[in-house]
Amino acid sequence: MSEERTLEELEEQIDRLKSLDSRNGLDLTEEIDTLTEKLAARKEESKEERDEWDKVKLARHPDRPDSEDYLEYLTDDFYPLHGDRLLGDDNALKGGLAKYQGRTIVAIAQSKGGDAEQSQETNFGMLRSEGYRKARRLMNLAERFNFPLLTIIDTPGAYPGKEAEERNIGGMIARSISKMVSLEVPTLAAVIGEGGSGGAIAIGAADRVLMLENSIYSVISPEGAAAILWGDRDRADDAARALKLTAEHARELGVIDEIIPEAGKGAHVNFETTADNLSEALSSCLNELSGYDRGKLLAQRRKKYRDIGSYRKVVKKKKEE
Amino acid sequence: MPLFRDEEYLRVDFEEEEEKDEALWVKCKSCDKLIFKKKLQENNHVCPNCGAYFFLTAKERIKSLTDEDSFEDRTKRIESDDPLDFADSQGYAEKIEENQADTGMFDAIIVGTGAVKEQDLVLASMDFRFIGGSMGSVVGEQIVTGIELAAEKGLPFVLVSSSGGARMQEGLLSLFQMVKTTSARDLLSEAGLPFISVMTYPTTAGVEASIASLGDVIIAERGALIGFAGRDVIEQTIGEELPQDFQSSQFALEHGMVDSVVERDSMRDEIANILEFF
Numbered sequence: 001m002s003e004e005r006t007l008e009e010l011e012e013q014i015d016r017l018k019s020l021d022s023r024n025g026l027d028l029t030e031e032i033d034t035l036t037e038k039l040a041a042r043k044e045e046s047k048e049e050r051d052e053w054d055k056v057k058l059a060r061h062p063d064r065p066d067s068e069d070y071l072e073y074l075t076d077d078f079y080p081l082h083g084d085r086l087l088g089d090d091n092a093l094k095g096g097l098a099k100y101q102g103r104t105i106v107a108i109a110q111s112k113g114g115d116a117e118q119s120q121e122t123n124f125g126m127l128r129s130e131g132y133r134k135a136r137r138l139m140n141l142a143e144r145f146n147f148p149l150l151t152i153i154d155t156p157g158a159y160p161g162k163e164a165e166e167r168n169i170g171g172m173i174a175r176s177i178s179k180m181v182s183l184e185v186p187t188l189a190a191v192i193g194e195g196g197s198g199g200a201i202a203i204g205a206a207d208r209v210l211m212l213e214n215s216i217y218s219v220i221s222p223e224g225a226a227a228i229l230w231g232d233r234d235r236a237d238d239a240a241r242a243l244k245l246t247a248e249h250a251r252e253l254g255v256i257d258e259i260i261p262e263a264g265k266g267a268h269v270n271f272e273t274t275a276d277n278l279s280e281a282l283s284s285c286l287n288e289l290s291g292y293d294r295g296k297l298l299a300q301r302r303k304k305y306r307d308i309g310s311y312r313k314v315v316k317k318k319k320e321e
Numbered sequence: 322m323p324l325f326r327d328e329e330y331l332r333v334d335f336e337e338e339e340e341k342d343e344a345l346w347v348k349c350k351s352c353d354k355l356i357f358k359k360k361l362q363e364n365n366h367v368c369p370n371c372g373a374y375f376f377l378t379a380k381e382r383i384k385s386l387t388d389e390d391s392f393e394d395r396t397k398r399i400e401s402d403d404p405l406d407f408a409d410s411q412g413y414a415e416k417i418e419e420n421q422a423d424t425g426m427f428d429a430i431i432v433g434t435g436a437v438k439e440q441d442l443v444l445a446s447m448d449f450r451f452i453g454g455s456m457g458s459v460v461g462e463q464i465v466t467g468i469e470l471a472a473e474k475g476l477p478f479v480l481v482s483s484s485g486g487a488r489m490q491e492g493l494l495s496l497f498q499m500v501k502t503t504s505a506r507d508l509l510s511e512a513g514l515p516f517i518s519v520m521t522y523p524t525t526a527g528v529e530a531s532i533a534s535l536g537d538v539i540i541a542e543r544g545a546l547i548g549f550a551g552r553d554v555i556e557q558t559i560g561e562e563l564p565q566d567f568q569s570s571q572f573a574l575e576h577g578m579v580d581s582v583v584e585r586d587s588m589r590d591e592i593a594n595i596l597e598f599f
Contacts (some may be wrong), residue, residue, distance in 0.1 A: 158530075158549065158550070159558075160549075160550035160551075160554045160555045160558045161550075161555060161558060161559055162555060162559055162561075162563065162567075164549070164550070165548050165549060165550065165555065165567070165568060166576050167576070168534075168576060168577065168578045169530075169549045169550075170525075170526075170529040170530035170534055170548065170549035171529075171530075171534040171578055173530040173531070173549070174499075174503065174529075174530050174531050174532070174533075174534035174535050175534075175535075177499060177500055177503045177530075177531060178503050178506070178507075178535055181500055181503055181504045181507075182504070182507055197487075197496065197527075198487075198496070198499065198526065198527055198530045198531075198549070201496050201497070201499055201500060202530075204500075205500045205503070205504070217493055217496075218492065218493065218496075219487050219488075219489055219491075219492050219493060219495050219496040219527070220487075220489050224554075225489055228489065229409055229410070229489075230410070238408075241408065242405070242407055242408045242409065243405070243489070243492050244405050244492050244493075245492065245493070249405075249492075249493075250493055253404065253492070253493055253494055255493045255494065255496075255497045301504075302504055305497070305500050305501050305504040306465065306501065306504065306505065308458075308461075308494065308497045308498070308500070308501050309458035309459075309461055309462050309494060309497075309498065309501065310401075310402055310404035310458050310491070310494055311399045311400060311401055311402055311458045311459050311462060312399065312400060312401075312402040313398060313399055313400075314398045314399060314400050314427055
């Protein structure tokens with residue numbers, strides 16, 4: 001809190017000096033420069049102080065804008081579509097047609113819901129098999145009409161329920177990945193909060209994957225990892241550090257393409273700047289991808305995923321050992 | 322021709338090692354009876370008393386499925402480089418080394434070409450002993466290598482899964498192997514080649530939710546565990562106890578997830594029969 005105030009105070013001071021500078025004809029450039037440098041250093045510091053666990057907390061912050069906020073802000077005339085055409089409609093996955101910068105797209109978004117009631121309705125963003133079937137249905141729609149696909153990822157993970165297993169949730173996730181990775185239209189994915197494991201990657205196999213600065217993406221929840229590693233869910237903070245689940249790490253590992261900066265303290269404090277940053281990045285990705293013909297698009301995507309992984313050649317070890 | 326190449330590194334004499342073990346007898350977890358190890362091996366690791374299945378290692382599985390001397394190991398000579406510098410109580414790098422020493426494998430999978438009742442194929446077999454058969458960068462790469470080999474040679478691809486899912490210690494890289502293997506799977510469809518997925522104990526989480534569920538034909542071995550989420554997690558979430566047969570092979574068959582449930586002894590015939598149609 002106090003730190004945030006210091007940053008704000010510095011910013012105010014600079015503004016004051018700047019206005020003095022122009023009004024009174026004084027040369028305050030030096031002072032302004034010093035303060036600006038100080039501010040930049042401070043900002044850098046406050047960022048560095050955010051470790052993996054802080055990011056987990058930010059990614060799960062109750063006031064963090066959810067996917068519906070982004071859909072509303074980024075797209076026009078969102079027209080929701082419901083149902084998987086077999087069993088039901090999963091409220092944890094919103095999807096539909098929308099206009100993005102004048103062109104029709106298909107958008108699908110994992111929705112955690114805002115207040116308690118909405119969270120119940122959306123099952124806290126945990127999709128059931130119906131949700132993944134609905135996702136695939138909407139991907140097919142995008143392909144049929146050559147509409148680009150935008151997915152927004154925010155889920156703690158797929159729902160671990162009895163019916164979900166009976167309805168082959170694993171198979172549905174597999175098919176959703178399979179459909180998305182071979183989709184013959186440009187695909188964009190944005191992780192805006194939690195990218196929870198298989199439940200997230202099911203709609204994440206895009207041409208370009210973007211991550212908000214304070215979002216997380218992980219193979220397992222920090223709590224789940226802590227339980228496995230140390231038999232203690234309370235050591236989730238240690239697990240979060242071990243799992244390297246931040247946007248920076250994801251970028252280093254080569255699994256995402258771009259980190260979207262959030263203003264100041266994060267998206268929950270400054271939603272519009274964050275959403276504008278996201279929109280700018282999405283728009284430039286989409287423009288680029290739209291220039292590719294189908295063959296190039298698919299070849300590039302296939303290569304991108306073919307190359308993911310990290311390993312080394314085995315150096316022959318002595319058998320005597 | 323040796324069953325497995327590069328034997329200077331791969332210690333393939335698994336059975337010999339077994340014999341080095343002090344214990345000549347093992348206890349069957351299902352019927353509690355003591356069984357002579359040699360007898361168990363001769364019996365395809367099926368309990369001669371109650372019919373329960375013991376684990377098969379990747380090599381034992383390959384041996385049990387392929388024609389004698391037909392298998393040629395094409396597993397890439399690669400190993401994990403601990404990309405996250407994973408901070409476990411025991412370091413991941415150390416864990417890998419230990420598992421390599423224990424299993425004589427680079428990682429949790431062996432891939433190669435071979436024949437099943439004189440039908441050529443590419444066969445990949447996972448090994449649960451190696452960190453729960455989990456899929457990290459190496460396992461993902463080996464599966465893709467197997468698929469590419471099949472596509473190149475015009476051979477069917479058979480994957481025998483025995484895996485708890487994506488490997489935690491490689492974080493996001495493991496999660497993305499789900500996409501990597503799934504994307505490669507399309508090469509088989511494009512080449513008109515069949516992909517038979519064999520699910521054994523266990524085929525769960527990230528492996529079940531990707532490549533293993535994408536077979537043209539999916540066979541479950543009797544006694545397999547097939548599902549996405551763990552039983553404990555589901556029980557905690559829904560607050561009720563799950564039925565005994567939950568996520569069993571039979572359960573998977575009844576819920577339309579697999580095409581058949583097959584006994585271990587007839588797996589070889591079953592695969593050969595299916596391949597006949599393609």
